[in-house]
Amino acid sequence: MTSLSQKSFVASQDFDALKDIVGEKGLMWPDGHGGDDFAVYETCVRYGAGKAAFVVRPANSKETSRVLAYCYGRGITLIPQSGNSGLVGASTPDSSGTQGVLSFDRLIRTSEMGTDSSDQIIFDEENRSVMVGAGVRLSDLNAFLEPKGYVFPIDLGADPRIGGMIATNTGGARFLRYGDVRQNTLGVKVVLADEAGTELDFMSGLRKDNTGIDWKHLFIGTTGVLGVVTEAVLNVVRLPQQSTAALLVPRDEAAVLKLLLEMEQRCDTNLTAFEGMSANAIRAAFDHVPSLRNPFPGGDVPDYVLLVELSRTWAKRESEQNLDELMEVVLAEIWEDEEAPLENAFIGRPEEMWALRHALSEGVKHAGKLVAFDVSFRRGDLMRFRAFMAQELPEKFPNVWICDFGHVGDGGLHFNLSIPQDDPRLNDTAFMPSLREWVVKIVVEKYNGSFSAEHAIGRSNQGFYDLYTPEKVKELAGKIKGALSPGELGDVKLG
Numbered sequence: 241m242t243s244l245s246q247k248s249f250v251a252s253q254d255f256d257a258l259k260d261i262v263g264e265k266g267l268m269w270p271d272g273h274g275g276d277d278f279a280v281y282e283t284c285v286r287y288g289a290g291k292a293a294f295v296v297r298p299a300n301s302k303e304t305s306r307v308l309a310y311c312y313g314r315g316i317t318l319i320p321q322s323g324n325s326g327l328v329g330a331s332t333p334d335s336s337g338t339q340g341v342l343s344f345d346r347l348i349r350t351s352e353m354g355t356d357s358s359d360q361i362i363f364d365e366e367n368r369s370v371m372v373g374a375g376v377r378l379s380d381l382n383a384f385l386e387p388k389g390y391v392f393p394i395d396l397g398a399d400p401r402i403g404g405m406i407a408t409n410t411g412g413a414r415f416l417r418y419g420d421v422r423q424n425t426l427g428v429k430v431v432l433a434d435e436a437g438t439e440l441d442f443m444s445g446l447r448k449d450n451t452g453i454d455w456k457h458l459f460i461g462t463t464g465v466l467g468v469v470t471e472a473v474l475n476v477v478r479l480p481q482q483s484t485a486a487l488l489v490p491r492d493e494a495a496v497l498k499l500l501l502e503m504e505q506r507c508d509t510n511l512t513a514f515e516g517m518s519a520n521a522i523r524a525a526f527d528h529v530p531s532l533r534n535p536f537p538g539g540d541v542p543d544y545v546l547l548v549e550l551s552r553t554w555a556k557r558e559s560e561q562n563l564d565e566l567m568e569v570v571l572a573e574i575w576e577d578e579e580a581p582l583e584n585a586f587i588g589r590p591e592e593m594w595a596l597r598h599a600l601s602e603g604v605k606h607a608g609k610l611v612a613f614d615v616s617f618r619r620g621d622l623m624r625f626r627a628f629m630a631q632e633l634p635e636k637f638p639n640v641w642i643c644d645f646g647h648v649g650d651g652g653l654h655f656n657l658s659i660p661q662d663d664p665r666l667n668d669t670a671f672m673p674s675l676r677e678w679v680v681k682i683v684v685e686k687y688n689g690s691f692s693a694e695h696a697i698g699r700s701n702q703g704f705y706d707l708y709t710p711e712k713v714k715e716l717a718g719k720i721k722g723a724l725s726p727g728e729l730g731d732v733k734l735g
Contacts, residue, residue, distance in 0.1 A: 250293040250338065254314060261306045262298050266346065269294040281341045282332060285325050285398075290333035292319075292341045299346040300373075301429055301439055301470040308468065308727065309437030311340065317728035318342040318433070320464035322404025323377065330463050330698030330732060331404070339731070342468065344403045347375035350471045351429070363388060369426055369445050370476055374403025374469050381474075390476040393418035395513075397598040403469050409461030411694040413597065414549075416649035417512040418477065420694065421460065427473035428456045433727030445473040458720070463696045465730035466721060478553035480512075484563040485590035486571065487535060488546040488582060493623045495581035496546065499574070500619070500649060502581070503548060506570045510563070513549035514649035515597055516622075521643040521656065525596060525603035532596055535586050542584070546648065547597050549590060597645075601654070604643045608658035609666055611640075611675060615683045616693035619651045625687050629655075629679075637675055639663065652693045655679065680704050697732045705734075 259267045268278055270292075283289045293316075298304040311318050317339040321331040333339035348360045350371050361384050362371040370392070372381060379399045381392050394405065395412045404410075406428065411420040418424065427443040442456045459467050490496050496516065503511050519541045526532055526541075536542065550563045561569075564587065571585050604610060617625055626644065633640060639660065646653035657675070665671040683689040684704075691704045706714075718735020 250316060250340065254310075254316065255294065257310055258294065258296050258307065261310065262296055262303050266297045266299060266303070267294060268297075281321060281324070281343060284332045290335050290339070291337040292333045293338055295341040295343050297343045297346045300349065301347075301351055301431060304342075304347070304431045304468060304470050305437035305439050307342065307437070308431050308433045308729070309435060312433055312435055312437070312727035315728065316340055317731070319731055320344070320403075320407065320468050320729070322374065322402075322407065323398070323400035325398040325400045325404070330408075330696060330730070334699075334731060344375035344401050347403065347470055348373045360384075363390075364445070367445055368476055369473055371443070371445070371471065371473050372402055373471055374401065374406070376402050378402070378405065385476055386479060389479050391479045392474055393424065393477045394421055397601050402472055402474070403464075406460050406469050406472060407462070407464040408696040409694060411647065411650065411652060413515055413647060414512050415647055415652070416514055417509065417551075422457065424475040425456060425460055425472060426475055428459055428469045429471035430459050430467040430469055432467045433725035433729035440467070443471060443473055447475075458724070461696055462734070463698065463730055463732045465732050465734060466724050468729070480551035480553055481555045482563050483512075483549060483551040483590050484567050484587065485513075485547060485549045485593045486567055486588070487586040487593060488548055488571075489542045489584040490544060490546065491581050491583045493544060493627055495579075496544070496623050496648060497620055498579070498581045499546065502574050502577070503570065506573065507550055507566070510550045510552060510566070511548070511649075512551045513547065514647075515547040515645070516648040516653075517545045517547065517597065517600060517645045518643060519543050519545075520607075520641055520658070521600045521604055521645045522596065524607040524643055524658070525599040528603035528606050529599045532599055533592055535588060535592075547593055549593075600645045604645075604656045604658065607643060608641070608660050609663070611657040611659065611672065613655040613657075613676075613679055613683070613691070614652075614693045614695045615655055615680075615689055615691060616650075616652045617683075617687050617689040619648070621687045621689065622646075622648060622651050622653055625653070625683070625689070628682065628686070632682075633657075636678065640675070655683075684708050697734070699731060702732060705732075 281295045282292050296307055298307050319333050319339055320342045322344045324331050350373050360376055377399055385391055394410055395414045405421050409421050426445045429443050430440045432438040459469055490499055500514055522541050556562050567587055574582050641658045643656045643658050680691045683691055692701050697705050714735045721735055
């Protein structure tokens with residue numbers, strides 16, 4: 241096999257060979273062969289702009305197999321790219337111009353469907369599951385499921401494709417109730433980057449199977465470097481028929497965990513979300529989306545706000561207390577607590593409250609130069625980390641604003657830092673790395689947290705992976721990579 245280090249370009253013969261595999265619609269390359277759309281595949285939503293040698297878009301698992309086998313033989317690095325909505329630089333090529341992008345755009349059908357079929361999704365109500373191609377978007381899946389009364393329960397502000405959600409093990413805002421993608425993936429079909437472009441079929445859809453290694457889990461959350469997921473069987477749940485939401489203002493940050501435990505005790509499985517939002521993040525959302533309704537008296541945003549949601553998957557029964565009433569009763573009971581962890585509460589329309597929550601990311605992105613971290617902690621440490629940062633960050637990095645929000649119910653935190661665009665420190669190439677390294681050091685070494693909660697590993701996290709992953713673990717990961725996909729797949733090095 242020719243190694244990538246021995247070649248500096250992709251030859252015209254490679255374009256011809258790939259075109260023979262995927263057809264005219266399946267291959268794009270620079271110099272007019274990709275049109276205006278080509279740059280879309282080279283630039284990520286936040287981090288990771290590069291230069292692609294080509295973009296190959298197979299239409300099914302068989303074509304993907306042939307593409308990977310050919311690129312293996314030619315020593316060509318392929319970067320798997322799903323919806324290209326990731327935030328860690330894992331889905332775009334580097335600046336060398338020698339890497340190809342393997343796009344999931346056309347992977348929207350499974351091998352169970354005929355080539356003439358217009359269907360993209362196979363629904364199995366008896367198994368409460370769906371079979372989908374890895375290129376199907378989350379919004380399209382849920383639009384298909386909604387009339388049937390079901391939903392894929394991973395709630396996100398973005399609209400990724402299923403393959404990328406599996407590769408990054410996405411969590412989302414309702415992890416507290418439904419878990420992450422790993423917990424909702426029943427099967428996968430995978431193509432390996434080896435000489436044969438080996439296809440592995442783990443699509444049984446069984447919920448219980450202990451006949452050996454559960455192989456599908458090797459390909460969930462590993463950024464696609466061990467193999468390319470081309471199809472999946474996913475668990476789906478009943479669409480909620482009742483819901484209510486409230487914005488809670490805790491007495492102080494120490495009261496947040498007590499509120500979480502109280503809500504879990506009193507609401508049990510009715511509790512589907514427990515999200516935290518800082519005042520800075522909320523103000524950024526209001527500034528960026530003026531149409532958002534400000535529910536706080538006088539427009540004064542509290543220092544920290546919790547979005548709590550209750551839901552049920554059945555219609556209200558005549559003798560049953562509705563969820564609005566349940567929310568009011570539970571909050572009244574909590575208010576009567578001797579320690580009174582709750583300062584204020586606002587019960588309103590769930591869609592308005594979720595509109596605010598989903599506007600936070602874009603609002604923060606436009607508030608200044610953004611330095612974003614996707615971190616996680618044991619639930620009891622999340623607020624302790626925030627308190628530590630509120631005290632120490634201004635001392636070490638003045639004029640850097642914390643605009644965080646996250647999934648308090650599962651210990652996940654989008655720890656966003658905003659720096660004024662005219663800050664002269666942004667001209668210092670050492671400033672941003674030193675800031676990132678300091679934050680991650682606190683996350684990992686002081687609080688035993690994770691520097692990547694649900695975005696997996698990309699170029700922006702590679703250095704932290706190298707630093708904090710034990711050498712034996714990296715050695716084992718390298719052996720697994722070599723056994724499964726020895727070819728150049730992805731730009732992340734696990735071992």
